[in-house]
Amino acid sequence: MTTARPQYQPVGRCIYCGSKLNLSNEHIIPYALDGLDVLPKSSCRRCSEVTSKIEGKLTQQMWGQFRAALNSKSRTKKWTPETPHKVSVIQEGVRRTEIVPTRNVPAVLIMPVLPMPAIITGKQVTDYTTKNFVINTHQLEDWQKQHVLVGAFDLEIFCRSLAKIAHAYLCAQIGVDNFKPVLPPAILGEIGALHFVGSPPEDAAPLPSGEDVRHVMAVVDLSGDVSYVGVLMRLFSNFGAPEFLVVGGNRN
Numbered sequence: 001m002t003t004a005r006p007q008y009q010p011v012g013r014c015i016y017c018g019s020k021l022n023l024s025n026e027h028i029i030p031y032a033l034d035g036l037d038v039l040p041k042s043s044c045r046r047c048s049e050v051t052s053k054i055e056g057k058l059t060q061q062m063w064g065q066f067r068a069a070l071n072s073k074s075r076t077k078k079w080t081p082e083t084p085h086k087v088s089v090i091q092e093g094v095r096r097t098e099i100v101p102t103r104n105v106p107a108v109l110i111m112p113v114l115p116m117p118a119i120i121t122g123k124q125v126t127d128y129t130t131k132n133f134v135i136n137t138h139q140l141e142d143w144q145k146q147h148v149l150v151g152a153f154d155l156e157i158f159c160r161s162l163a164k165i166a167h168a169y170l171c172a173q174i175g176v177d178n179f180k181p182v183l184p185p186a187i188l189g190e191i192g193a194l195h196f197v198g199s200p201p202e203d204a205a206p207l208p209s210g211e212d213v214r215h216v217m218a219v220v221d222l223s224g225d226v227s228y229v230g231v232l233m234r235l236f237s238n239f240g241a242p243e244f245l246v247v248g249g250n251r252n
């Protein structure tokens with residue numbers, strides 16, 4: 001099935017720092033996560049270097065094993081079912097590395113369990129848990145089933161990645177001149193990103209999920225003491241992954 005991709009107008013300035021020099025096209029969702037939609041002329045070279053580093057940590061360090069198992073796109077690597085892949089396991093309390101062919105790599109997607117974003121609730125998040133979504137358990141060999149699978153999860157990298165995706169999506173969907181953004185300093189690492197990321201309110205209409213739907217996003221307006229515009233986001237919805245809310249700023 002092919003779906004028509006939305007065509008966005010070139011922005012003409014960096015959506016992160018405002019620079020008008022050396023602008024390149026920006027993938028809203030990283031290409032390495034199969035994101036195809038592009039916001040033309042919207043990121044300067046300096047900010048591209050910053051966002052590329054975050055995306056690298058997310059898609060290679062945190063979700064590399066998961067993507068290998070899914071055979072996701074990558075500009076630099078092609079996996080075949082026989083490509084050797086490192087898998088970390090804990091056996092009797094000792095962490096060690098096993099080398100397995102990609103066809104046997106368990107797809108473990110790690111997602112945090114978070115309350116609503118602190119910018120809305122006023123309550124800083126001091127503790128959180130993670131949930132593992134193990135996709136292809138039928139492919140696991142016996143030794144893998146017996147051990148805990150270890151994935152390196154970094155909450156700040158996760159939140160900065162979601163902030164970057166949400167900000168780019170808001171710029172594409174509602175236009176850079178139509179809201180006062182709060183996320184660029186978090187994306188660029190000047191302030192923490194967790195403040196803006198969390199679970200949606202309980203009364204929010206859930207985003208669709210299903211086997212064919214990989215990534216789903218929607219712009220949402222939140223009214224309260226302060227009105228915000230944000231993005232509801234469900235990456236890998238086809239694997240039952242949870243929905244997140246990223247607060248992006250205030251509408252003009």
Ligand SMILES: [Zn+2]
Nearest residue numbers: 014017044047
């Ligand atoms: Zn920039």
